[in-house]
Amino acid sequence: xxxxxxxxxxxxxxxxxxxxxxxxxxxxxxxxxxxxYVLNNSSAVRISEPTRRRVHxxxxxxxYVPHAAARxxxxxxxxxxLMPAPAIPVGPLFGRFVTExxxxxxSLDYTVVxxxxxxxxxxxxxxxxxxxxxxxxxxxxxxxxxxGVAVLKRAGARAVVTFGPERVDxxxxxxxxxxxxxxxxxxxxxxxxxxxxxxxxxxxxxxxVFSRPRLDGVRRRLRxxxxxxxxxxxxxxxxxxxxxxxxxRELDLDGVFAYNDEYAMLLMRALQDEGxxxxxxxxxxxxxxxxxxxLLRPRLSSIHIELPSGRALAELVxxxxxxxxxxxxxxxxxxxxxxxxxxS
Amino acid sequence: xxxxxxxxxxxxxxxxxxxxxxxxxxxxxxxxxxxxYVLNNSSAVRISEPTRRRVHxxxxxxxYVPHAAARxxxxxxxxxxLMPAPAIPVGPLFGRFVTExxxxxxSLDYTVVxxxxxxxxxxxxxxxxxxxxxxxxxxxxxxxxxxGVAVLKRAGARAVVTFGPERVDxxxxxxxxxxxxxxxxxxxxxxxxxxxxxxxxxxxxxxxVFSRPRLDGVRRRLRxxxxxxxxxxxxxxxxxxxxxxxxxRELDLDGVFAYNDEYAMLLMRALQDEGxxxxxxxxxxxxxxxxxxxLLRPRLSSIHIELPSGRALAELVxxxxxxxxxxxxxxxxxxxxxxxxxxS
DNA sequence: TTGAAAGCGCTACCAA
DNA sequence: TTGGTAGCGCTTTCAA
Numbered sequence: 001x002x003x004x005x006x007x008x009x010x011x012x013x014x015x016x017x018x019x020x021x022x023x024x025x026x027x028x029x030x031x032x033x034x035x036x037y038v039l040n041n042s043s044a045v046r047i048s049e050p051t052r053r054r055v056h057x058x059x060x061x062x063x064y065v066p067h068a069a070a071r072x073x074x075x076x077x078x079x080x081x082l083m084p085a086p087a088i089p090v091g092p093l094f095g096r097f098v099t100e101x102x103x104x105x106x107s108l109d110y111t112v113v114x115x116x117x118x119x120x121x122x123x124x125x126x127x128x129x130x131x132x133x134x135x136x137x138x139x140x141x142x143x144x145x146x147x148g149v150a151v152l153k154r155a156g157a158r159a160v161v162t163f164g165p166e167r168v169d170x171x172x173x174x175x176x177x178x179x180x181x182x183x184x185x186x187x188x189x190x191x192x193x194x195x196x197x198x199x200x201x202x203x204x205x206x207x208x209v210f211s212r213p214r215l216d217g218v219r220r221r222l223r224x225x226x227x228x229x230x231x232x233x234x235x236x237x238x239x240x241x242x243x244x245x246x247x248x249r250e251l252d253l254d255g256v257f258a259y260n261d262e263y264a265m266l267l268m269r270a271l272q273d274e275g276x277x278x279x280x281x282x283x284x285x286x287x288x289x290x291x292x293x294x295l296l297r298p299r300l301s302s303i304h305i306e307l308p309s310g311r312a313l314a315e316l317v318x319x320x321x322x323x324x325x326x327x328x329x330x331x332x333x334x335x336x337x338x339x340x341x342x343x344s
Numbered sequence: 345x346x347x348x349x350x351x352x353x354x355x356x357x358x359x360x361x362x363x364x365x366x367x368x369x370x371x372x373x374x375x376x377x378x379x380x381y382v383l384n385n386s387s388a389v390r391i392s393e394p395t396r397r398r399v400h401x402x403x404x405x406x407x408y409v410p411h412a413a414a415r416x417x418x419x420x421x422x423x424x425x426l427m428p429a430p431a432i433p434v435g436p437l438f439g440r441f442v443t444e445x446x447x448x449x450x451s452l453d454y455t456v457v458x459x460x461x462x463x464x465x466x467x468x469x470x471x472x473x474x475x476x477x478x479x480x481x482x483x484x485x486x487x488x489x490x491x492g493v494a495v496l497k498r499a500g501a502r503a504v505v506t507f508g509p510e511r512v513d514x515x516x517x518x519x520x521x522x523x524x525x526x527x528x529x530x531x532x533x534x535x536x537x538x539x540x541x542x543x544x545x546x547x548x549x550x551x552x553v554f555s556r557p558r559l560d561g562v563r564r565r566l567r568x569x570x571x572x573x574x575x576x577x578x579x580x581x582x583x584x585x586x587x588x589x590x591x592x593r594e595l596d597l598d599g600v601f602a603y604n605d606e607y608a609m610l611l612m613r614a615l616q617d618e619g620x621x622x623x624x625x626x627x628x629x630x631x632x633x634x635x636x637x638x639l640l641r642p643r644l645s646s647i648h649i650e651l652p653s654g655r656a657l658a659e660l661v662x663x664x665x666x667x668x669x670x671x672x673x674x675x676x677x678x679x680x681x682x683x684x685x686x687x688s
Numbered sequence: 689t690t691g692a693a694a695g696c697g698c699t700a701c702c703a704a
Numbered sequence: 705t706t707g708g709t710a711g712c713g714c715t716t717t718c719a720a
Contacts, residue, residue, distance in 0.1 A: 018477075018500045020697055031707045036699055044700085048705065063498045068475040069413035069422075070697035073712050078413075085446070085458065089439055096433065102460035114429065114458035116446035131412040133362075154407045156362045238638060262635075269639040291606075292636070294582060295613040364713055375691045380715055388716085392689065414713035417696050 019062040027058035035059075039066070072133070077156065081105055081317060082134035084125065085116045086141055088206035091260075093288060093307060094140075100310030101138075108318050110135070123148050130155035136317050137161070142209055144168055159320030161313070163333075165213060172320055173330045174308060178210050181303050182217025184336040185257040185285045186227075188301070192344055194255030194283055195227045200263050203235040211259055214287075218257060232256070234263060241270035248276055254283065255344070261286035261293045264300055268343070283344035298342035306335030363406040371402035379403075383410070416477070421500065425449055425661060426478035428469065429460045430485055432550035435604075437632060437651060438484075444654030445482075452662050454479070467491050474499035480661050481505070486553060488512055503664030505657070507677075509557060516664055517674045518652060522554050525647050526561025528680040529601040529629045530571075532645070536688055538599030538627055539571045544607050547579040555603055558631075562601060576600070578607060585614035592620055598627065599688070605630035605637045605646055612640060612687070627688035642686035650679030 021039075025032045030051060037045045038055040047055075058064075072078035086094070102112045115132070117125045126148030129137055136159040137152050146169035149160050153170065160171040167173040182199070189197055199218050201211045219229055230253060234240055248271060258264035264286030268278060278284055278298055286293055286302040293300030308331070316329065365383075369376045374395060381389045382399040391399075402408075416422035430438070446456045459476070461469045470492030473481055480503040481496050490513035493504050497514065504515040511517040526543070533541055543562050545555045563573055574597060578584055592615060602608035608630030612622060622628055622642055630637055630646040637644030652675070660673065 018498065021699095022697080032697090033699080033701095033708075034706060037706090040699080042700090046705065051705080063495060065471055065474040065495065065499045067417070067477060067697050069417050069477065070712090071699075073411070073413050073417055073696095073714090074698045074700085076712065085443075089436065089443070092433065095439075099429075099433070099462070102429070103462050106460065106462055112460040114460070116450065116456040116458070118443070118446050118450055127409055130409040133411060133413065151407060151409065154362065155409045236635065238635075265639055266635070269641075291580065291582075291610070295609055297613075365715095366713080376714080377692080377716075378690060381690090384715080386716090390689070395689080411713050414696090415715075417698090417712095418714045418716090420696065 018067075019064045021064070021066070023062055024055065024058045024064050027062060028054040030055060078133060078135055079110045080132065080134045081110045081112050081136045081138060082129055082132060083112060083114050083138045084129060084140070085114045085118075087118060088141070088209075091288060092290070093305065097307045097310060101313055102310070104310040104314030105317065108314055110314075110317070123151065126151045130157070133157075135159070136321055138163065138313075138317070139171075140164065142166065144171070146170055158324040159317055161317060161320070165209065167330055170328065172316065172328045174313065174316075175330060175332045176334045177332055177336075178213035178334065179217030179220065180334055180336045181287055181305065182214035182219075182257065183221045184217075184303050184338055185214075185287070186218040186221035186229075188285060188338045188340070188344065189255040189257065189283055190222060190225065190227055192255070192279075192283055195225075196230070196253045196255070197222065197227055198230045198232045198251065198253040198256040200232050200234050200256065200259040200267060202259055202263060203233050203240070207259075214257070214259065234259075234267065236263065236266065238266070238270070241266045242273070245270035245274040245276070248274055248282070254281070255285075256282055257285050257287075259286075260288045261290045261300060261302055262288075264302075264343075265292060265296060268296060268300070279342070279344050285338075285344050289339050293341070296343070301341045301344040302339050304335075304337050304339045306337070308333040363408045365408070365410070367406055368399065368402045368408050371406060372398040374399060422477060422479055423454050424476065424478045425454045425456050425480045425482060426473055426476060427456060427458050427482045428473060428484070429458045429462075431462060432485070432553075435632060436634070437649065441651045441654060445657055446654070448654040448658030449661065452658055454658075454661070467495065470495045474501070477501075479503070480665055482507065482657075482661065483515075484508065486510065488515070490514055502668040503661055505661060505664070509553065511674055514672065516660065516672045518657065518660075519674060519676045520678045521676050521680075522557035522678065523561030523564065524678055524680045525631055525649065526558035526563075526601065527565045528561075528647050528682055529558075529631065530562040530565035530573075532629060532682045532684070532688065533599040533601065533627055534566060534569065534571055536599070536623075536627055539569075540574070540597045540599070541566065541571055542574045542576045542595065542597040542600040544576045544578050544600065544603040544611060546603055546607060547577050547584070551603075558601070558603065578603075578611065580607065580610065582610070582614070585610045586617070589614035589618040589620070592618055592626070598625070599629075600626055601629050601631075603630075604632045605634045605644060606632075608644055608646075608687075609636060609640060612644070623686070623688050629682075629688050633683050637685070640687070645685045645688040646683050648679075648681050648683045650681070652677040 021035045025035045038052050138161045140163045142164045149170040162168050162171045163174045199215045258267050286300050289302040289304040293302045365376050365379045369379045382396050482505045484507045486508045493514040506512050506515050507518045543559045602611050630644050633646045633648035637646045
């Protein structure tokens with residue numbers, strides 16, 4: 001590619017300044033307005049074919065790329081959907097969900113941006129998000145309060161959607177009813193005749209938001225029955241599982257909901273090493289219905305968790321953006337259904 | 345929701361327009377300049393304490409949040425580090441790496457943004473990224489060419505870092521030498537006396553970027569030896585594994601590198617169901633060194649993969665941003681080391 | 689100590 | 705069909 005020097009001497013291959021539409025206009029011998037019309041295919045104005053060609057050629061020659069910030073500043077709005085990156089490590093389920101959502105929003109001509117706001121909390125975080133003036137914000141997890149929602153809306157967000165355990169005033173809510181997962185597991189174990197039921201509680205920080213409601217769900221299901229529930233703290237490490245397994249006889253449990261399939265595998269291995277028979281002595285149920293569980297022996301029963309379709313969520317966002325005055329919608333989105341295999 | 349007129353009557357709790365610094369200035373009875381000084385704690389100018397207080401009060405009262413786009417437009421630069429979201433599903437290793445990187449860059453006062461550009465390819469994608477005028481771009485995977493790098497640099501990116509299998513002209517490179525993983529596995533299997541070696545090749549689309557160089561690494565290590573290498577296409581599904589296992593006797597393999605721990609588990613299970621003894625009949629080696637592998641019986645030997653520390657990468661980015669003229673650095677960042685357990 | 693004003697890059701209105 | 709120009713929200717220099 002030939003470089004055209006703007007000083008008489010030999011030009012460096014990297015012009016130091018970013019080309020603007022004014023540069024393109026100058027190079028094409030037209031006004032900035034014309035450049036804008038051409039590059040945006042403005043249908044309101046007809047530009048002659050030769051002019052179009054000159055503008056396109058100049059833009060390509062200069063390597064012109066429009067400045068998104070300037071454009072949305074001028075337009076007064078953007079089509080950015082902001083999604084704060086979840087602080088806690090998410091599993092493959094959620095990862096797939098996010099990918100699907102990106103596709104769906106992309107095909108509605110939104111731009112999805114994941115913004116890492118590690119370390120900021122609550123309203124602090126909301127302010128940081130608001131600075132970007134997104135048209136919609138999709139907040140996974142808890143941690144956003146009504147204040148935060150208000151900040152975002154004041155900053156022009158036409159839709160705020162929370163994806164977590166509880167409604168937040170003013171925001172659309174996708175209620176992830178984790179307690180339903182526990183409820184489902186407990187119902188199953190109870191139906192299988194188990195009465196002394198353990199519930200694994202991961203010790204890893206950040207997982208309480210999931211583990212506590214799951215435990216609550218178990219408790220809720222077994223209230224007013226003859227079943228007894230025992231919480232079982234467990235770190236995701238062999239030693240912790242071995243220690244727990246060594247106390248198994250005295251714990252005297254005939255069923256356990258292991259939080260998810262990974263903890264279930266960890267625990268099952270330790271129990272089997274300890275000589276505990278599954279499911280005869282203790283039935284085990286996991287959650288997430290990973291491939292993993294199908295490979296264990298005995299095959300692991302699991303709670304299949306159905307996340308909302310990215311498509312549906314994208315449409316909710318679009319609807320909310322188009323009618324920002326509408327009542328916030330509330331949907332309960334965590335489908336929990338038992339997949340029985342051989343461990344229970 | 346009740347509509348409130350913006351006439352002199354009862355003050356509306358929801359003003360319909362986003363407050364600007366001019367609104368704050370008006371409310372505080374000062375000029376926009378003063379507002380800017382106060383809110384940015386400008387050290388160049390001393391503002392009296394009463395004025396500061398008035399400005400802060402007005403800002404809080406109005407719920408003022410600065411407009412990031414306007415600010416960086418004025419400043420001529422931003423501190424945004426753009427990271428296109430990888431198209432292929434990434435494992436927990438990479439997830440942790442990204443989180444760590446966000447922390448590290450955050451503490452250097454950069455803002456990490458993951459931008460989902462699904463469906464755009466090569467230079468198309470680079471242009472979309474360039475529109476955001478990031479100060480640095482961190483591109484995982486292949487797919488960015490020298491053209492793309494040039495576009496980004498022209499758009500003001502002071503550092504472009506690729507994180508993938510090959511160097512790209514003009515960009516810093518973090519070379520992920522996947523072939524080293526295969527090399528390491530092959531060396532181990534060979535040392536254990538295995539000579540008829542299978543290499544699992546996932547059939548899932550998108551994984552070729554990892555699986556092909558890993559296979560190449562195996563081939564490279566075993567070239568000019570008496571060992572024979574066989575590629576084993578395998579989908580991540582029980583049926584596929586069962587089908588492969590059913591052909592195991594005729595394949596006549598005494599060692600297999602299973603791509604990673606998950607495929608290894610899938611294959612091991614199928615082989616065991618088929619009566620193949622591990623490691624006696626066939627040795628199995630995985631990769632990623634997940635907890636998972638420690639829980640299998642026999643315990644799975646695995647290639648431990650060391651990703652660069654987020655800290656180190658953040659420092660590379662910072663260095664590159666501060667000295668944009670410097671020679672692009674190239675680092676080989678994938679440490680591969682064998683963790684021998686009982687499956688080989 | 690504070691204010692007036694220019695200008696970042698872009699689009700859209702109005703005039704030619 | 706094209707050009708001039710105002711102004712989006714912000715920072716910063718210069719002047720008062």
